Amino acid sequence: MSEVESFFKSAFSVDNVIFGFDGGDLKVLLIQRGAAPYKGKWALPGDLVYPNEDLDTAAERVLEQLTGLRGVYLEQVKAFGAVDRHPLGRVITIAYFSLIKISDYTVTPASFAQSAKWHAVNKVVELAFDHNEILDSCLRRLRRKVRMTPIGFELLPPKFTLTELQHLYEAILIQPKDKKGKNGNKGIDKRNFRKKILSTNLLHDLNEVQEGVAHRPAKLYQFDRSKYEQLVAEGYSFDI
């Protein structure tokens, strides 16, 4: 084998960290591997990239095959390319994360998806390959990004209450329990959160309320994307 040929004895894949939110915990969609290597282990959904396929397209394809969803939030995080990360050969993988409304994911279209399941990110067990490391990277990216851009709404239904929104931020931003308990990992202050999020003027008050709750029903809001885009064009920068 020539040296040049040896450079091409390699492949690349995409792996997708699909986040969802169930009202309480931040979740990640994992599949249970049906074949070696790591048969039976939980893993991130991923696939080899087709020879004539862009990386982003491959990530979209993996997402759609598993969830049936298109056009959702998807962002590349970084490449993972340790020599020994794949036991069968040199495979570098490009990590993506996507945000979906957990209620939109109902059936499991793809054949391999019968073994797909939501896992709370704080309770994820040992995964195949270097997927724990990939998940960690994507989670850190999400934590940073959710405070700088209004992507949190991608995880909520179109109509939501302020308390639901606050719980989402808490689920994403509050680490389970800091090593030393140094920084007080308490929840966000309700009044301050509402003040700040409403002061952006990006939430449209729908003049509707929750139904079927055994307490005072909360008002429903909707994220005003077009307003956000207009503000961004004027130099606005989201920060929460």
Add this chain to the structure above:
Amino acid sequence: MSEVESFFKSAFSVDNVIFGFDGGDLKVLLIQRGAAPYKGKWALPGDLVYPNEDLDTAAERVLEQLTGLRGVYLEQVKAFGAVDRHPLGRVITIAYFSLIKISDYTVTPASFAQSAKWHAVNKVVELAFDHNEILDSCLRRLRRKVRMTPIGFELLPPKFTLTELQHLYEAILIQPKDKKGKNGNKGIDKRNFRKKILSTNLLHDLNEVQEGVAHRPAKLYQFDRSKYEQLVAEGYSFDI
């Protein structure tokens, strides 16, 4: 050719955006291509990744071959993998940026390096491949990172003045001229900058002053890395 084989008709490379600072402008080290494709064009230094080489190692190798430097700041940014990004085949590239002290780069050890040259990032011309896009991504990453972590010091000599440090931040953070002139792209306020940077207590006053300047000589400072690492362990987070 089997389908599986076709997946392996691809290669990956690393491309390295090497930043430097000459006291005035933020610079990037580019090489002039000596061979097709894009012969004669300026490009980012890069190379194919060896089959048994980690991505980070490949990026370090490219950097060392060009500059002779080891152990400098290096960070992966992301992968670029458009199908047609390389005219000769499917090559995805992993972009890195590194920060070097421009005075440490003197001779040009590698054979291909006779055509290496510093270019002001604000005046970079059309580059080979998708390297302009890669440079933009790395520059955005640098702009974000330099405010969150004390990596700016990687671009300065060990002893520096506060004015030099301020000029560095201005060179990195101030865009040449905003589209509409909307946000006032003026320099940083000198007094506020000094107050803030000194309040971190991360600069060690060396009790030395500049020599050979035709005006009042400035005091010299040194970045106290061990103090920074100690503070980080206690939960501190740099922010400028």
Add this chain to the structure above:
DNA sequence: TCAAAAGTGTTCTTATTACACCCATGG
């Protein structure tokens, strides 16, 4: 004595934090 850059404080404005009670609804 001039030019050139170093160095230095205060005021104003804005953002962040801390904090506790009444309200509306369904069971």
Add this chain to the structure above:
DNA sequence: CCATGGGTGTAATAAGAACACTTTTGA
């Protein structure tokens, strides 16, 4: 009428922004 979460304001503190003159040195 009780349990449950919804909804609201103010005061104190901290951070950021604006701003101009004196000092030191070499030429």
